[in-house]
Amino acid sequence: MSDQFQGIAPMVYQSKINVPYSWWAGDTATRFFVALRDEKKITATKCGTCGKVFLPPRKACPLCFTANVEWVNVSDEGTVLTFSVARRQLAAIPHDRKIPVIWGLIKLDGADTAILHYLDEVKPEDVIIGMRVKAVFSETRKGTIRDISHFKPVK
Amino acid sequence: MAKRVAIVGTGQTFHKSHRPDVNGQELINEAVVKALADANLKMKDIDAIVIGNMDHFEGINYVDCWSVDGSGGTMKPIIKLTTGGTTGCTVAIGGYHLVGSGMFDKVLVIGWEKNSESDTTGAITTAFDPVWDRQVFAGAISGLAAEAQAYIARYGATDRDGARVSVRDRKHAMNNPYAQLRKEVTLEEVLASPMLADPIHLLDVCPRSDGACAVIMASEDTAEKICPKPDWIWATAARHTYSYLGDADFGRLTSMKEGSQELWKKAGIKEPRKEVDVIELYQPYSFGGLIWIEDMGIVGPGEAPRYIWDGNTDMGGELPINPSGGVIATNPIGATGLIRCAEAAMQVMGKAEGRQVPDVNFAFSSGFGGCFWTDMILHGKKKPK
Numbered sequence: 001m002s003d004q005f006q007g008i009a010p011m012v013y014q015s016k017i018n019v020p021y022s023w024w025a026g027d028t029a030t031r032f033f034v035a036l037r038d039e040k041k042i043t044a045t046k047c048g049t050c051g052k053v054f055l056p057p058r059k060a061c062p063l064c065f066t067a068n069v070e071w072v073n074v075s076d077e078g079t080v081l082t083f084s085v086a087r088r089q090l091a092a093i094p095h096d097r098k099i100p101v102i103w104g105l106i107k108l109d110g111a112d113t114a115i116l117h118y119l120d121e122v123k124p125e126d127v128i129i130g131m132r133v134k135a136v137f138s139e140t141r142k143g144t145i146r147d148i149s150h151f152k153p154v155k
Numbered sequence: 156m157a158k159r160v161a162i163v164g165t166g167q168t169f170h171k172s173h174r175p176d177v178n179g180q181e182l183i184n185e186a187v188v189k190a191l192a193d194a195n196l197k198m199k200d201i202d203a204i205v206i207g208n209m210d211h212f213e214g215i216n217y218v219d220c221w222s223v224d225g226s227g228g229t230m231k232p233i234i235k236l237t238t239g240g241t242t243g244c245t246v247a248i249g250g251y252h253l254v255g256s257g258m259f260d261k262v263l264v265i266g267w268e269k270n271s272e273s274d275t276t277g278a279i280t281t282a283f284d285p286v287w288d289r290q291v292f293a294g295a296i297s298g299l300a301a302e303a304q305a306y307i308a309r310y311g312a313t314d315r316d317g318a319r320v321s322v323r324d325r326k327h328a329m330n331n332p333y334a335q336l337r338k339e340v341t342l343e344e345v346l347a348s349p350m351l352a353d354p355i356h357l358l359d360v361c362p363r364s365d366g367a368c369a370v371i372m373a374s375e376d377t378a379e380k381i382c383p384k385p386d387w388i389w390a391t392a393a394r395h396t397y398s399y400l401g402d403a404d405f406g407r408l409t410s411m412k413e414g415s416q417e418l419w420k421k422a423g424i425k426e427p428r429k430e431v432d433v434i435e436l437y438q439p440y441s442f443g444g445l446i447w448i449e450d451m452g453i454v455g456p457g458e459a460p461r462y463i464w465d466g467n468t469d470m471g472g473e474l475p476i477n478p479s480g481g482v483i484a485t486n487p488i489g490a491t492g493l494i495r496c497a498e499a500a501m502q503v504m505g506k507a508e509g510r511q512v513p514d515v516n517f518a519f520s521s522g523f524g525g526c527f528w529t530d531m532i533l534h535g536k537k538k539p540k
Contacts, residue, residue, distance in 0.1 A: 019281075
């Protein structure tokens with residue numbers, strides 16, 4: 001560095017980007033969330049061309065590129081495809097979830113794709129890939145994916 | 156360019172202020188399905204996808220990945236391009252480069268936005284330098300007001316001249332079923348509408364829209380098999396001029412001037428006013444419709460108000476501008492530039508229905524960014540040499 005910058009300490013500016021968002025769920029996701037909230041039913045869309053059942057429900061099949069018009073009910077029981085355990089209480093973890101927090105990708109019976117959710121009522125060391133789990137619904141349901149509280153092992 | 160490139164299909168949504176019935180992927184899907192139908196192609200025919208929207212507008216950063224349910228990009232080459240307001244035109248230029256390179260034969264180009272999901276000025280502010288301009292920034296419209304003021308001071312134009320442009324575009328929008336705002340206004344109504352930033356009244360500026368647009372490009376090897384009258388891309392140009400607000404020449408759009416000079420030179424156009432048949436200008440506010448056609452060389456400096464008052468840019472005039480109603484009628488920002496491109500392509504292909512300009516040989520479309528950037532495309536009926 002040349003002499004002209006001797007004794008200069010670079011300034012730093014602290015700021016926050018504040019951009020509020022409101023995301024429209026759309027008719028397809030809304031239909032899923034209403035059934036979950038009001039009837040504790042887990043629903044999915046089915047492709048009329050390839051027959052694949054999508055959860056989260058898709059309005060169109062991403063592979064066949066045709067509209068999904070059929071809805072099916074899927075089971076509240078399924079299989080753990082894979083999982084991960086958080087042992088530090090990072091800011092991204094909701095306040096009502098205390099470490100260790102277990103995330104699982106769960107393929108519910110009747111669906112062809114898995115959903116991401118919490119595993120609970122089980123110790124991390126007891127979780128295995130392929131284990132059978134069942135949805136535990138939240139007592140107060142507001143129309144979000146957390147209307148399912150978590151998945152617990154099927155006894 | 157190794158290959159000549161043509162647009163062989165276009166699709167767009169019916170643009171609205173809010174689309175609560177669909178999420179972003181589902182909105183994109185509507186435009187893509189329409190473009191495929193227009194070109195009579197299937198998703199399996201598409202070799203690569205270019206997609207773009209505004210950074211921070213929906214708060215979804217990896218739109219190229221997230222959007223595949225809507226774009227059809229599952230297990231295909233897909234890339235995101237984003238350049239602010241010019242995004243819609245940039246994605247088209249990107250698609251042109253991919254096809255022109257000879258590496259991809261059929262490319263799907265997508266621009267989209269759900270403006271209803273965020274705070275536009277909050278998101279746009281992130282485009283400006285955090286240490287300098289952002290500390291003293293006045294919002295998205297301020298730069299446009301400063302440009303208009305500088306033009307008025309230099310050439311003696313008035314707010315009535317701006318209002319005349321808005322009256323034109325809002326009238327043209329009546330012919331476009333896809334436009335968001337379809338209501339004719341009078342000069343007096345524009346001037347009586349609330350002042351947002353002097354001299355810009357509410358009816359001088361664009362709305363915020365939810366919408367998507369898709370365009371399919373093909374190389375000369377297949378274009379005419381897909382579409383008997385494709386829209387050939389003759390030339391493109393892009394100019395992004397500055398880092399700080401004070402670097403711009405307020406009152407003139409330098410990026411438009413230099414870009415269009417390149418465009419005319421590439422295509423061998425000597426008198427754009429006589430040789431170009433229709434313009435779809437990314438014109439988010441009325442005064443841009445005066446200033447920027449001077450920078451394009453359609454008329455000389457300070458001559459735009461007279462030219463526009465004489466009806467030359469109205470439907471049926473010498474050089475109709477924004478037959479679609481333009482940005483003042485519809486503005487899903489990441490899609491807006493691509494809608495200009497699609498509308499120009501439809502004019503060349505003879506598919507513009509109620510807003511068709513007769514016998515279009517050359518059409519011009521552009522993108523504009525709030526940092527005074529300009530991207531542009533020259534479209535033509537004949538295959539380039």
